[in-house]
Structures are given as C-alpha cells and as structure tokens.
Amino acid sequence: MLKELIDKFYLDRQKDREQQHFYITDAGKCPRAVFFKFKNAPREDMNANILRMFDHGDHMHQLIMKPLLSIREVHVVASEVNIPPQELISGRADAIISDGKNLYVLDIKSMNSMVFKNLDEAKEENINQLQLYLHFFKIPRGLLLYVDKDRLDLKEFVIEYNPTLAKNLLKDLADLKNKIAKNIIPSRIPTYSEDWQCRYCAFKEICTLANGGEIEWEDFKKKIEKA
Numbered sequence: 704m705l706k707e708l709i710d711k712f713y714l715d716r717q718k719d720r721e722q723q724h725f726y727i728t729d730a731g732k733c734p735r736a737v738f739f740k741f742k743n744a745p746r747e748d749m750n751a752n753i754l755r756m757f758d759h760g761d762h763m764h765q766l767i768m769k770p771l772l773s774i775r776e777v778h779v780v781a782s783e784v785n786i787p788p789q790e791l792i793s794g795r796a797d798a799i800i801s802d803g804k805n806l807y808v809l810d811i812k813s814m815n816s817m818v819f820k821n822l823d824e825a826k827e828e829n830i831n832q833l834q835l836y837l838h839f840f841k842i843p844r845g846l847l848l849y850v851d852k853d854r855l856d857l858k859e860f861v862i863e864y865n866p867t868l869a870k871n872l873l874k875d876l877a878d879l880k881n882k883i884a885k886n887i888i889p890s891r892i893p894t895y896s897e898d899w900q901c902r903y904c905a906f907k908e909i910c911t912l913a914n915g916g917e918i919e920w921e922d923f924k925k926k927i928e929k930a
C-alpha cells in the first residue's frame with residue numbers, strides 16, 4: 704500500500720514538467736535533449752526509485768555540510784547560493800567556502816560505489832557546471848567533492864576557472880535558446896548513440912524517429928502524435 708502511494712508521490716511530481724529556462728546542469732548537455740525538455744516532448748517514464756535517489760543526493764549534501772559548518776580551518780561563507788539573476792540561466796551552488804586565503808565554489812556530487820571507484824578525474828559535465836558558477840560568482844577556483852553514497856568515501860578535485868570554456872558554454876546555451884524560440888530541433892550529438900547521455904536519455908525513442916540533423920519541431924510533433 705505504502706509503496707504505491709510513495710511511488711505515485713514521486714511520479715506525479717514529474718508530470719507535465721515543461722522547462723521554462725535553462726538550469727546550470729544543462730550546460731554542455733545534448734542540446735536536442737534540452738530542446739525536448741523545453742517542449743515537453745514525450746519521454747520515457749522515470750522509475751520512482753531513480754526519483755527518490757535525487758532526494759537522497761540532497762541528504763548527502765546535508766551530511767557533508769554538517770562538518771564544514773563546524774570545523775575551524777574552513778569557513779562556509781554561504782550555502783545554497785543562487786547565481787545572480789540574469790536572463791539566460793539559473794542555478795544554485797552548494798556553497799561558497801573560504802580557507803582563510805582563497806574563496807572556492809563547492810559543488811557536491813554523489814554516486815554509487817562502482818562509478819566512484821573508477822573516478823580518477825572530475826567528470827566533464829560537473830566541470831562545465833562548476834565553470835559557470837565560477838563565472839557568475841567571479842571566483843577563480845572551485846572544488847568538486849564526490850561522495851560514494853554506498854560507502855561514504857570522499858574524493859575531491861580543485862578546478863581552476865577557464866573563461867574560454869565558460870564563455871563557450873554560455874554561447875552554446877544562447878544558440879540553443881534561439882533554436883527553441885524558432886522551433887528548430889538541434890542535431891544529435893556527434894557521439895550518438897554511444898554517448899552516456901544517449902544511454903540514459905528519456906527522449907531516445909523520439910530521437911531515433913528524427914534524422915540526425917536539424918529539423919522543424921512543428922512537423923516532427925505531428926509525426927510523433929500520429930506514431
């Protein structure tokens with residue numbers, strides 16, 4: 704009885720989630736998948752357990768912040784910090800911390816033991832996200848802190864601000880915004896279908912119905928409505 708009710712709670716939160724603006728997590732992601740999110744295109748249902756894992760990630764953040772708020776060597780300047788309001792994108796960094804000399808933007812990521820064990824460097828998608836935080840907060844370096852959610856081990860990587868990368872990410876988002884306004888579905892990513900993004904993509908079914916290049920959304924929408 705409870706399982707069904709709890710699953711329904713999570714699945715209902717997912718319904719009709721038409722995206723209205725970019726989130727920092729969209730930076731560097733497949734533009735076609737982000738386009739489909741904006742248009743609320745038909746997507747594969749997520750399992751309720753995956754949605755619960757997102758909530759579990761929030762608890763991991765609290766677990767890490769608790770000692771940070773108590774130790775003397777590090778000062779938490781602010782936690783859950785929104786980027787300054789602007790038109791293109793919104794996002795909230797986990798914290799801005801200081802070691803007494805330098806400021807760092809802290810971003811905490813949790814993952815399962817298998818992924819954690821093989822993690823030798825920061826993940827590209829996490830670096831992209833952090834670069835935009837560094838850009839908007841005007842802070843020259845950040846920390847990506849990874850938590851193994853099964854064993855609670857930690858790994859950390861210091862990331863320096865890369866202005867070229869940040870500007871390219873913002874330019875790509877501005878281009879995508881233009882395509883969303885003009886109803887032009889972007890091309891598939893060049894690494895389709897081997898890319899991890901394709902493996903976990905909720906839109907892969909409709910993506911296969913379109914060809915690889917740019918296409919008109921209104922025409923394609925009629926095609927998928929008939930399918």
Ligand code: SF4
Pocket residue numbers: 733734735736890891892895896900901902904905906907910
């Ligand atoms: S299947 Fe791959 S290329 Fe197609 S929308 Fe998803 S992530 Fe993009």
